[in-house]
Each structure stands twice: as structure tokens, then as C-alpha cells.
Amino acid sequence: MRSQSLDAEGVKADFPILKKKVHGKRLVYLDNAATTQKPRSVVDAVSGYYTKHNANPHRGVHQLSIEATEVFDESRRKVMRFINAARFEEVVFTSGATDSLNLVRYGWGSKHIKGDDLIVLTIMEHHSNIVPWQLLAAEKGARIEFVGITKEGELDEGRFEELMAESPALVAFTHCSNVLGTINDAKKLCSSAKRAGATTVVDAAQSVPHMKTDVQDIDCDFLAFSGHKMLAPMGIGIVYGRREKLAEAQPYRSGGDMIKEVHTSGATWNDLPYKFEAGTQNVEGAVGLGAAIDYLEALGMDRVRQHEEDLLDYALQKLEGAPGITVYGPKRPSDGAGVISFNLGDIHPHDIASILDEEGVAVRSGHHCAQPLIEELGITAATRASFYVYNSREDVDELMNALAKARRIFCI
Numbered sequence: 001m002r003s004q005s006l007d008a009e010g011v012k013a014d015f016p017i018l019k020k021k022v023h024g025k026r027l028v029y030l031d032n033a034a035t036t037q038k039p040r041s042v043v044d045a046v047s048g049y050y051t052k053h054n055a056n057p058h059r060g061v062h063q064l065s066i067e068a069t070e071v072f073d074e075s076r077r078k079v080m081r082f083i084n085a086a087r088f089e090e091v092v093f094t095s096g097a098t099d100s101l102n103l104v105r106y107g108w109g110s111k112h113i114k115g116d117d118l119i120v121l122t123i124m125e126h127h128s129n130i131v132p133w134q135l136l137a138a139e140k141g142a143r144i145e146f147v148g149i150t151k152e153g154e155l156d157e158g159r160f161e162e163l164m165a166e167s168p169a170l171v172a173f174t175h176c177s178n179v180l181g182t183i184n185d186a187k188k189l190c191s192s193a194k195r196a197g198a199t200t201v202v203d204a205a206q207s208v209p210h211m212k213t214d215v216q217d218i219d220c221d222f223l224a225f226s227g228h229k230m231l232a233p234m235g236i237g238i239v240y241g242r243r244e245k246l247a248e249a250q251p252y253r254s255g256g257d258m259i260k261e262v263h264t265s266g267a268t269w270n271d272l273p274y275k276f277e278a279g280t281q282n283v284e285g286a287v288g289l290g291a292a293i294d295y296l297e298a299l300g301m302d303r304v305r306q307h308e309e310d311l312l313d314y315a316l317q318k319l320e321g322a323p324g325i326t327v328y329g330p331k332r333p334s335d336g337a338g339v340i341s342f343n344l345g346d347i348h349p350h351d352i353a354s355i356l357d358e359e360g361v362a363v364r365s366g367h368h369c370a371q372p373l374i375e376e377l378g379i380t381a382a383t384r385a386s387f388y389v390y391n392s393r394e395d396v397d398e399l400m401n402a403l404a405k406a407r408r409i410f411c412i
């Protein structure tokens with residue numbers, strides 16, 4: 001067992017890539033909102049799957065196929081427990097959050113959204129929780145309204161409630177902004193939306209990796225996230241769907257495995273969750289996700305959250321004390337996740353990110369796939385530092401040293 005607070009240096013030792021030097025400098029990886037690094041246990045789980053169990057699950061009666069089915073099912077059970085889903089069949093494997101949201105758009109939305117329906121989104125959405133709904137609205141003649149943000153970077157809940165009075169058919173929102181780090185009160189928003197008669201979709205790509213998630217407590221209809229943002233491989237994701245909602249949705253992709261019977265006259269669908277898992281699945285990704293969940297649970301999700309709050313607090317103090325820095329989003333740690341977007345004077349964020357890279361510090365620059373939010377903030381781009389379990393105060397200090405270098409180069 002690790003001690004009360006998270007031992008970031010001990011955690012770091014579990015991640016082989018973090019020993020890498022970049023431009024001769026220690027790698028300081030602060031691009032975790034884009035993707036996270038993988039601990040040895042996840043890498044080993046994936047290679048162990050291939051060296052011990054690999055076969056196509058659900059398709060054979062031979063020993064390896066049975067083992068592959070068992071490890072695949074076991075990973076689904078781990079996800080189910082991790083997000084506290086009530087049922088095994090409510091957890092559907094996808095290729096990531098984007099795929100999950102598209103599944104909801106095609107599977108549920110195409111069947112249930114009608115012309116003149118209202119779809120409510122927020123201005124802080126990632127493109128993957130905007131574009132599918134724009135396509136759906138265009139297809140059906142539905143209307144989209146965006147809820148804005150306050151000057152503190154919080155959701156404008158007054159406007160949200162006004163829109164609920166218009167009885168929207170669908171409300172889709174991010175649990176945590178990938179730009180501002182704002183954490184939305186998912187339970188409260190889902191409860192209002194449900195009272196208004198809407199189906200709710202929570203984009204949890206930036207929340208499930210960082211905090212305890214309980215889909216039954218949130219009481220959402222759908223919830224989407226990606227494995228690669230929580231220590232697991234790329235190409236695996238989850239859509240949680242309330243059983244009734246998944247049952248009334250139509251298949252998203254079609255082909256093998258998602259059927260019960262196929263005749264020349266037509267086909268019938270497999271039981272949940274397999275109705276939404278057409279074709280050979282990413283079993284090694286699911287196994288890696290299971291191992292990532294084991295790793296995070298051993299750390300304790302409360303400690304993960306506490307660690308990020310501490311880092312956020314430390315980083316905000318440093319950044320706000322530094323000349324020329326503008327930070328966007330909520331200032332207090334309890335209001336935000338470990339994501340900080342900022343600008344330094346009028347230096348372009350790509351220039352900042354390049355200078356930081358020379359110092360071994362990896363950050364993201366640009367619009368962060370959230371252009372409507374960036375426009376709302378009145379900017380064209382920002383630099384983003386985002387933290388995870390292996391980051392430490394020393395990493396923040398390296399970020400500040402590298403920013404000081406940028407300041408010197410641009411004479412700020």
C-alpha cells in the first residue's frame with residue numbers, strides 16, 4: 001500500500017517512457033489531457049494476452065477462444081465496477097470516446113430525434129461532442145442551443161435551466177472541460193435534464209480518468225470515455241448506456257457478432273451489449289484497460305483526485321505570480337481538474353510549446369479540439385498543461401523554468 005498522499009516519484013518509476021530523455025533533458029510529460037503514458041503493468045498485460053490467451057472471443061469452442069472470452073468479459077466487469085454500472089450489458093466497448101458519442105448519435109439519436117427537436121450542448125464541448133449532434137440536427141431538422149460560460153469559466157447554469165424549460169429531447173455535456181478544467185455538476189445537470197424529459201449524454205473523457213465515477217449516482221442515460229486517457233492503450237473506449245436506452249437504440253455498426261440470426265429474409269440482433277459490438281473486437285485494448293483500472297484502483301481514485309488538486313493549486317500559484325501569464329478557467333483547485341490553459345503575452349502557443357519542448361517539457365498548444373470555446377474566450381489558441389498521477393511539483397517547476405526561458409527569448 002502506498003502512503004496517504006500519492007507518491008508521484010514512486011508512481012513515475014512504474015512508467016518506462018518517463019525515463020526517456022528529450023533533447024538531452026528529463027521528459028516532463030504535461031500533455032495528459034491528450035493522452036496518458038502507460039505503466040509497465042499495462043504493457044505487460046497486453047503482451048501477456050498475446051503470449052498466453054490470444055484467439056477470437058465468442059467464436060470458438062477451443063481452449064484459447066474460451067480464455068480470450070474470459071479475459072474480455074473480465075475487463076468489462078472491471079469497467080462495470082469502476083464506474084458502478086448496475087449491469088454487465090450496460091457497458092459497451094468502442095474504439096474511444098469519439099466512437100462512443102457516434103454510437104449514441106447513430107444508435108439512439110437517428111432513431112429518436114425528430115424535426116424541431118431541441119438538442120442542448122455547452123460551449124465547452126470537445127468537437128467530438130459537437131459535430132455528431134450537428135450532423136444529426138442537419139439530418140433531422142433539429143435545433144441546437146449552446147449553454148455559455150460565466151467569466152469565471154463555469155457553466156452558465158441559469159441559461160441551462162432556461163433551456164430546460166423548452167423541453168429539449170437531448171442534453172449532451174462534458175463532465176470536465178479539456179481546456180478549462182471546469183468540472184460540471186453532472187448529477188445536477190442530468191437531474192434537471194431528466195425532469196425536462198431529455199435523454200442525457202455525458203462526455204466523461206476528462207473525468208473518468210481523474211475522479212471516482214458513479215453512473216448510477218449521476219443518473220445519466222449515456223456516458224462516454226476513452227481508455228488511452230487513463231493509462232490504457234489507444235483504440236479502446238466505453239459507452240455506458242442505461243439498459244432501457246441501449247435496448248431502444250438501433251445497431252450502430254453491423255456484421256458478425258452483433259446478430260442473433262441471419263437469414264436471406266433479414267436478421268435479428270444479439271443481446272446487449274454485443275448488439276453494439278460488430279466484428280472482431282480490440283481484446284488486447286480491453287485487457288489493457290482492465291490492467292489500467294487495476295493500477296488506478298490500487299492508487300485509489302480519491303488520492304488521484306487529491307494529488308491533481310494539489311498540483312493544480314501549486315501550478316496556479318506559480319503561473320499567476322509569473323509576469324505576462326493569462327490563465328483561463330476556474331482558479332480554485334476544488335473547482336477544477338488538473339488542466340490549465342494559459343497564454344504568455346502575445347507569444348503564439350505553438351512557439352511556447354516548441355521552446356518548452358527544447359527543455360523536455362511536453363504541453364499541447366492550439367485550440368484543443370474545442371474551437372467554439374476558444375472563440376468564446378476571445379482568443380485563437382492557448383497553451384495547455386495537464387497533469388496525471390506521475391506528475392510532481394518538480395514537473396511544475398520545470399514548466400516554470402521553461403516558461404522563464406520563453407520570456408527571456410521574447411523579452412517579456
Ligand SMILES: Cc1ncc(COP(=O)(O)O)c(C=O)c1O
Nearest residue numbers: 096097098126128178205206226
Ligand atoms: C472532453 C473530451 N471529449 C472527447 C474527447 C475525444 O476522445 P478520443 O479522441 O479519445 O475519442 C476528448 C479528447 O481529447 C476530450 O478531451
